[in-house]
Structure formats: C-alpha cells, structure tokens
Amino acid sequence: MLAEPAVISSQNGVLRTTLIVAPQNVTIGTQTIQALTYNGTFVGPTLRVRPGDRIELTLENCLSETTNLHFHGMDVTPSDLGDNIFRAIDPAQSAPYVLQVPPEQPVGTYWYHDHLHGLSSPHVSAGLSGLLVVEGLQELLPPDLQKITERSIVLKDAHAIGGVIVQNGITIGQHTTRTVNGQFQPQIPIKPGETQLWRIANIGANITYMLKLDGHSFHVLAEDGHPVWEVKAFDQLLVPTGKRFDVLVQGGPAGSYKLETLAYTTGPAGNNFPQTDLATLVSAGDSQKAATLPTKFGPNDDLTPVSIGGRQTIEFSEDPTGDIFFINGRTFDHNRVDVTVKYGTIQEWTITNVSDEEHPFHIHQLDFQVMSVNGQPYNAVGLQDIVMIPKRGEVVIRMPFLSPNLEFMGKWVFHCHILNHEDFGMMAVIEVVP
Numbered sequence: 001m002l003a004e005p006a007v008i009s010s011q012n013g014v015l016r017t018t019l020i021v022a023p024q025n026v027t028i029g030t031q032t033i034q035a036l037t038y039n040g041t042f043v044g045p046t047l048r049v050r051p052g053d054r055i056e057l058t059l060e061n062c063l064s065e066t067t068n069l070h071f072h073g074m075d076v077t078p079s080d081l082g083d084n085i086f087r088a089i090d091p092a093q094s095a096p097y098v099l100q101v102p103p104e105q106p107v108g109t110y111w112y113h114d115h116l117h118g119l120s121s122p123h124v125s126a127g128l129s130g131l132l133v134v135e136g137l138q139e140l141l142p143p144d145l146q147k148i149t150e151r152s153i154v155l156k157d158a159h160a161i162g163g164v165i166v167q168n169g170i171t172i173g174q175h176t177t178r179t180v181n182g183q184f185q186p187q188i189p190i191k192p193g194e195t196q197l198w199r200i201a202n203i204g205a206n207i208t209y210m211l212k213l214d215g216h217s218f219h220v221l222a223e224d225g226h227p228v229w230e231v232k233a234f235d236q237l238l239v240p241t242g243k244r245f246d247v248l249v250q251g252g253p254a255g256s257y258k259l260e261t262l263a264y265t266t267g268p269a270g271n272n273f274p275q276t277d278l279a280t281l282v283s284a285g286d287s288q289k290a291a292t293l294p295t296k297f298g299p300n301d302d303l304t305p306v307s308i309g310g311r312q313t314i315e316f317s318e319d320p321t322g323d324i325f326f327i328n329g330r331t332f333d334h335n336r337v338d339v340t341v342k343y344g345t346i347q348e349w350t351i352t353n354v355s356d357e358e359h360p361f362h363i364h365q366l367d368f369q370v371m372s373v374n375g376q377p378y379n380a381v382g383l384q385d386i387v388m389i390p391k392r393g394e395v396v397i398r399m400p401f402l403s404p405n406l407e408f409m410g411k412w413v414f415h416c417h418i419l420n421h422e423d424f425g426m427m428a429v430i431e432v433v434p
Contacts, residue, residue, distance in 0.1 A: 002186040002279065004152055005131065006045040010053045019044070019069075021114075021128065022062035028177060029184030033160040035127035036063065036167075042182040043154050043203075044112070044130025051107065051134060055099040061089045067123060070115035070364070071132060072242060073225045073385045075102055078365055078412040085115040085364070085413060086334055106298075106367070106383075107136030108225035109199040109244040117332060117427065121419035122167035124205040129156070131201055137222060137246055138197065140298065145195060145248075145291055151188065153200040154181045155239065155278070157207050172206045172420055173271040178261065180279045188259070188281045190251035193288035197221075200237070201244040205419040208273055208358075209239040210262040213281060215252045219293050222246035226367050227298025228382035236262065240360035242417040243386050249281075250290050257281040267391035269322055270357030301383055303369045303398040309345025316353045316361075316389060316416065316426065324425050325416065331425030332415075338428035343409050344402045351397065353389040359421065361395070362386045363414035363430070368399040386417055401432055409433060 008017045024037040038044030049055060061067050066088040076083050076099040089095045113129035114120055131152060138146045157176035159166050166174075180186055190196055200218075202209055211218070217233040224244050237245055259279040265272045318325045325331070328338065341347055348371070351361050367383035374393045389395050415427035 002151065002181060002188045003183065005043045005154065005181060006039070006041060007048055008045050009048040010050065013052065014054045014056060015047060015049050016056045017047070018058040018060055020060045020062060021067050026127070026182070028158055028179055028182065031160065032163065033158065034164045035158065036123060036165070037127050038130055042127045042158070043156060044128070046131040046133060046152065047112065048133045048135060049101055050136060051101060051105045052103040053101045055097065055101065057097040058094055059089055059097060060094045061091055064091055065119060066090050066116055067114050067119070067128070068116050069097055069112055071099060071110065071112050073110040074099065074132070075105055075365060076100065077408050077410070079408070079410045083364070088116060101134070105134050106226045107134045107140070108222035108227060108246050109133055109201055110225045111201055111203045111244070113203065117334065118423050121170055121205045121423045124419055125159070125170055126165045126167050129203040131199070131203070133199065134225065137227065140227060142294060148195050148197055150197045150199065152181055153198050155200070155202045155209055156182060156204045170206070170420055172418065176207060178276050178278055185277055186279050188279050190249070190281060190283050191285040191288050192251050192254050192283050193290040194251040195291045195293070196249050198247050198249055199244070200239065200247060202239045202241055204241060206241060208241065208264055208266060210264040211237040211239055211259070212262055213249065213259050214257040216249055216257060216281070218245065219248040220245055221248060221297055223382050224367065224384040224386055226383040229296065229298050229300040229302070230381040231293065231295050231297050232381060238388065240386060240388055240417065241419065242360065242362055248293055250293070251283040254283050257283065267357035269318070269355055270391070298382065303346065303400065304371070306346050306398070308348045308398070310341060310347045312339055312347065312349045314349055314351045316351065316355060316359045318355045325421045327426055327428040332427040334429065336429060337411065337431045339430045341401050341430060341432050343432050343434055346398060346400050346402070348396065348398050350394055351389055352394040353391060356391050358391055359389045359426070360386050360417040361389050361414065362417040363399070364412040366399055366401070368397040371396040371398055
C-alpha cells in the first residue's frame with residue numbers, strides 16, 4: 001500500500017528542523033541498497049509550511065563530500081543563509097538555512113535537493129531530494145472538496161550495482177528502478193467516485209516521465225506550485241525532472257487501474273525511456289457520488305497584455321559527443337554574470353535549442369508564463385518554473401521581475417534541469433540589479 005513520506009510541519013509560523021545528510025541502507029522492493037539520504041530515508045521528509053512562515057533549518061553534512069540545499073520554486077532570497085546555491089557545506093560541518101516565505105507565495109507543491117554544481121546529479125540520483133508543500137491549495141477548492149484525501153506521488157528512480165546506488169559515470173539511458181514514494185509498484189486505494197488530491201512531483205535527477213492512469217484523467221489544479229486559473233483535464237502528463245502537478249483524480253468503477261509512464265524519447269541525441277508500470281490504483285469499497293470539479297481556480301495572472309521591459313535570447317547547445325553542454329556557447333562559471341536584468345521589469349525571453357534532444361529549462365526564484373512554442377501561440381492557464389524546450393526548437397516566455405513575485409535583488413541561476421547536463425555546463429548566472 002502506498003505510504004506517505006515522513007512530514008515535518010511548521011508550528012506557530014516557524015518550521016524548525018535538522019536535515020542530516022548521510023549514507024544509509026534503504027529498502028526498495030525486495031532490494032536493500034545504500035543510498036544518500038535526508039534523515040535516513042530515500043525520499044526525504046516532506047516539509048510543510050504556509051505562506052508567511054519562516055523556515056529555520058540546519059543542514060548537517062555526514063558525507064565525505066560537500067553538499068548544499070536548493071528550495072526549488074520558492075520565492076525566497078537567493079543570498080546569504082537563504083536559497084543560496086553558491087554555498088558549499090563541507091564534510092562534518094553543519095550550516096543554517098533561514099528562509100522567510102513571503103505571504104504572497106503561491107500555494108502548491110515544491111521540492112528541495114542538493115544543488116552543488118558538479119555533484120547535483122550524483123547526489124540527487126543517490127537520493128538527496130524531498131517535497132516542500134506550501135499549504136492552502138485545498139482552501140481554494142469548493143467546500144465539499146476541501147477535506148478530500150491527499151496523496152504524494154513522488155517519482156524517483158534508483159540504479160544500483162553491488163548494493164550501492166551508482167553516482168559516478170552516470171548514463172541517463174541506463175536501466176533504473178522507478179519508484180513512487182520510494183516504493184516499488186505500490187497500490188493506491190480509492191473508492192469509486194471518490195475525489196483525491198494528488199501531488200505529483202518528479203524529484204529525480206535525469207529521468208522524464210509521460211504519466212498515464214488507465215481509465216482516469218488528471219484534472220490539473222496547479223503546475224510547478226502555481227494554481228492555474230483554468231482547470232483542464234489531461235489523459236497524459238509530461239513530467240520532466242523537477243516538474244510538479246497538483247491534480248484531482250476521481251475513482252472509476254470498482255477494479256484495478258495501472259499508473260504507468262509511457263515510452264518516451266527526448267530526441268536522436270537524447271534518451272529512449274521505456275514504458276514502465278509505476279503503481280496500481282485500486283478502486284474498491286462503497287461508491288460515492290462523483291463531485292462536480294471546478295473549472296476556474298486560482299487568480300488570473302496572464303502576462304499577455306503587459307508591457308515588456310527587456311528581452312533576452314538564450315541558446316541551449318551541446319558538443320557533438322553529448323558530453324559538454326552550453327548556454328549561449330559557454331559552460332557554467334559561478335564567477336561570471338551571464339545575464340543582467342533590471343528589477344521591476346517584465347522580461348520576455350526566447351529560449352532556443354539547437355541540439356537534437358529536449359532540455360527542460362528552469363530558472364530559480366520566480367515563475368514564468370509560456371507564450372509560444374516553435375512559433376505557435378501557447379494557451380497558458382497559469383505560470384510555471386519548468387518548460388521543455390523542443391529539439392531544434394524554441395519557447396518564448398515572460399517573467400515578472402517585480403513584487404510580489406520577487407522582492408529582492410541578487411544573483412541566482414537558470415539551467416537545464418537534467419542535472420547531468422547542468423553538472424556538465426548547462427547553467428548560467430543571472431543578476432537582478434536596481
């Protein structure tokens with residue numbers, strides 16, 4: 001039966017906790033393997049806060065390598081003790097993280113993970129990631145749906161040799177064991193007609209999923225932690241690394257239904273991911289009358305009519321061997337500023353991909369709206385923080401560098417969220433200035 005990850009919640013407006021980073025034997029299916037863990041589990045504990053809360057967290061490094069933390073998607077400071085991915089916490093050291101969650105933080109599903117450049121893919125592949133939930137999504141639902149069952153659907157994979165998860169020489173296309181909440185092909189209970197809230201999150205390092213739930217649709221309430229302004233139903237969901245969807249699922253007639261990832265290719269220079277069964281939805285028990293699902297949901301933040309304060313063209317590319325990855329022809333250098341943006345502007349970026357494989361674009365600290373894909377208008381119904389850039393294609397996005405979405409200046413990064421690509425160069429530094 002599907003089990004939830006451990007939960008650490010804020011109390012009286014503050015979440016205080018310690019995350020211990022250490023090797024640990026974990027059980028996946030019938031295998032016992034050594035992983036890297038937060039507090040001893042393959043899927044780290046879920047941190048739950050509300051808008052306006054404060055996170056006071058101590059990261060205790062019991063590894064033989066340096067590490068750090070990134071709070072993916074959160075609108076918090078990128079500097080000092082905040083969401084600062086330029087920090088490095090040495091072995092046998094402890095370090096504080098202090099984050100003030102803004103009152104305007106969109107409610108939904110986020111995550112945290114190691115983001116030390118050069119080690120992010122090995123460390124996340126080995127297990128260093130977990131969910132971060134900003135409470136309040138249920139309160140936007142109609143009254144009869146505000147107390148429905150909530151489930152985490154955490155997608156994570158592991159490739160072990162000799163009882164240890166492989167960290168060095170990772171090949172993205174290698175066979176991996178796909179898990180849900182760290183479990184191998186668990187059962188998910190639901191009653192016929194029952195409505196459940198699923199927090200779907202791909203918190204692995206490199207694997208793309210094309211999710212399908214036989215006989216059911218995913219009714220998307222939020223994408224990448226941002227509530228949509230129009231709820232749409234999808235039979236399939238593309239979930240690249242780092243992507244999250246908060247969805248409603250209604251139980252079908254009594255029976256068993258397969259949750260799977262379909263076969264998916266990222267392009268001739270990319271990877272062919274096989275069809276894989278992930279879990280089984282078991283509909284059983286007393287039938288319930290199916291609730292009427294909302295069609296409108298979050299606030300409409302449409303950026304279509306806004307005035308543009310600056311434009312950038314960003315190019316993703318890679319060398320012919322697929323071993324080195326570039327943004328605007330350069331590999332990552334944390335001492336170099338690649339893009340400077342004036343605070344208070346709304347930017348329009350054209351992100352081009354001249355390689356023969358897809359790349360999921362992600363920018364820290366804020367959300368964006370997709371305006372077009374390969375020259376065709378995109379009917380966005382919300383903001384997001386990850387978008388797949390087609391092979392030999394382009395995506396145009398708009399981002400608000402202004403309050404309440406961004407209440408600080410400083411340096412952070414944007415990158416391909418295939419962490420193996422990021423580690424081998426596909427990341428750049430942005431600086432927001434007054």
